[in-house]
Amino acid sequence: MPTPDETVARAIGERIQNIRTRTGKTREVVAGLVGRSEDWLRDVEKGRLKNPPALDVLLRLGQALGVRDLTEITGDHELLVGIARRAGHPVVPDIREAIESVDLSPAASPIDAVELRARVERAWRLWHTSATPRADAGAMLPQLIRDGRRAVRTLDGEERRAAAAALSGAYALSEQVLAWVADAPLLWLAADRCMSSAETADDPVTLASASWVLGNVWRATGREDDAYRLATDAVALLEPRLDGDQEAQALWGACHLHGAITAAKIGREGDALRGIDQAMGMARALPAGSAHPWTLFGVANAEVSAVSVQVELRKSGGALDAASIVDPDAVPSVDRRARLWLELSRAYAQQRDWLGTLGALRTATSVSEESMRSHPLARSLAVELVTHGGRITERQSRALAGQLGVTC
Incomplete structure (x- = not known):
């Protein structure tokens, strides 16, 4: 007969699998977001663990699955833990403040729509050319978003439409920066604001x-x-x-x-x-x-x-x-160059070629460590290397996992 802990673990696993399936997320992505292997998540979902995951792990799972209340996973209605807000990178709080805040004060000085567009394009160039794109481009976004919102509110006619087009570009870049490092509601809000601004630009x-x-x-x-x-x-x-x-x-x-x-x-x-x-x-x-x-x-x-x-x-x-x-x-783009090597690492992993997987993922990390630390597929692959790569790659795989912030 199953113990009470085993019964709880099985129920939690079923809820996690149901939420993941309902939201269309793969085990590979969810496992990567919490820094665990795909096999571990499969064991959780199938109730094969003797004890349910610890609270901090459940919190990370909730964030990865986009649930607003941990009771959706635990089923324990006495345990209410808000997990909607996530900051997996230092730039996230300031970008969140710029997107979510309401500022009705008039602009201190007129905002030129042409200059606003030039600033947005500079931020995009920085995103593509920096090895730390989230840190560098992300630092420019809060003021760009604030200035863009004020410009759209205060300008008229063609200038207003031009400002709205520039603001759409700022929101578009925020979606790139926030992907995988912020909670789903903030990512959705950035994308929705991007489209709304584009509709204003017409x-x-x-x-x-x-x-x-x-x-x-x-x-x-x-x-x-x-x-x-x-x-x-x-x-x-x-x-x-x-x-x-x-x-x-x-x-x-x-x-x-x-x-x-x-x-x-x-x-x-x-x-x-x-x-x-x-x-x-x-x-x-x-x-x-x-x-x-x-x-x-x-x-x-x-x-x-x-x-x-x-x-x-x-x-x-x-x-x-x-x-x-x-x-x-x-x-x-440096970020996409790193993504090329990440895709190669995924291809080698599909062939169970762990030496190739390790080599490609290490190259991706050398191109942009920030991008790989932020990407769930890279983190998931790092765990797969440790658990399946064998003795020949174990030391290097553990070092790479640590570099990507993954605990194995």
């Missing part, structure tokens, strides 16, 4: 850009079908502007890449490969060096996305083949 390119951002959030939170439809709608919105408008052309290609990765996550291989082909055709047609400031769409970006598509389709051999033609130094 510009097809800005609306499609915001759709790219919102689609990223939908894809990450289990709404892949909605995300794919949104990417398709954004492509259609841009179609009339493709003749001679390089920004629209680049964003059209970026939306195809977003749709391709989303289609791959839900097993629609034909749509995924077709999206990569269409995006690559546009990338090759654009002048060298041209890029949308948010997405940095281009040939190298399309090649990295092709690797991601193969990994999502669990075709590890195809992912390694796709990666063989990518020049990492040509990838214009």
Whole structure:
């Protein structure tokens, strides 16, 4: 007969699995967010542990699953623990304050919409070029968001629409910075504000850009079908502007890449490969060096996305083949360069090639340790290396896990 603790552990595990399944999150992602292995989470969900996880672990699980009240997991209505707010990086509280606060005071001086846009674009360049993008770009965002909100409130006509487009860009960057290090409600709010500002700007390119951002959030939170439809709608919105408008052309290609990765996550291989082909055709047609400031769409970006598509389709051999033609130094974003190596690490892990997994993940970490510490897939892979890599990689795997802030 099961002990009381075993019965409680089984009930908690069932609730965790039900919440995870309902929200469309994979074991790999949830386990990575709490710094544990996929096998450990499977044991938790199946009630194979003699005792339920400790409170601090339950809190991290609640954060990863996006629950607002820990009783959704524990079922103990006497235990009320608010866990909605999460700060997995020092920049999160200040960005949260800028997004959530209400400031009705007039601007101390007029805010120039053109200058506001230039500041937003500088922040995006910093995001793409820094090895610590969250720390560096994130530090610029609170004031950008405050100034953008005041500009939209105080300007009129075309200036107001231009300010709204710039503010949409600031919210879009905040979504990138907050992903995986903030709670789901704050991430959703940033994406919603991004789209709302784009609607105020009333510009097809800005609306499609915001759709790219919102689609990223939908894809990450289990709404892949909605995300794919949104990417398709954004492509259609841009179609009339493709003749001679390089920004629209680049964003059209970026939306195809977003749709391709989303289609791959839900097993629609034909749509995924077709999206990569269409995006690559546009990338090759654009002048060298041209890029949308948010997405940095281009040939190298399309090649990295092709690797991601193969990994999502669990075709590890195809992912390694796709990666063989990518020049990492040509990838214009440090964060995405690190992501390329992370995708290679995932491909090697699918083949149970733990030496390859370790080597690729170490390279990803050397490119941007901050990005890998923040990404649940990197943290999950670090745990998998320790638990499955064997004696030959154990010492190096434990050192890497510690570098990524994971306790094994």
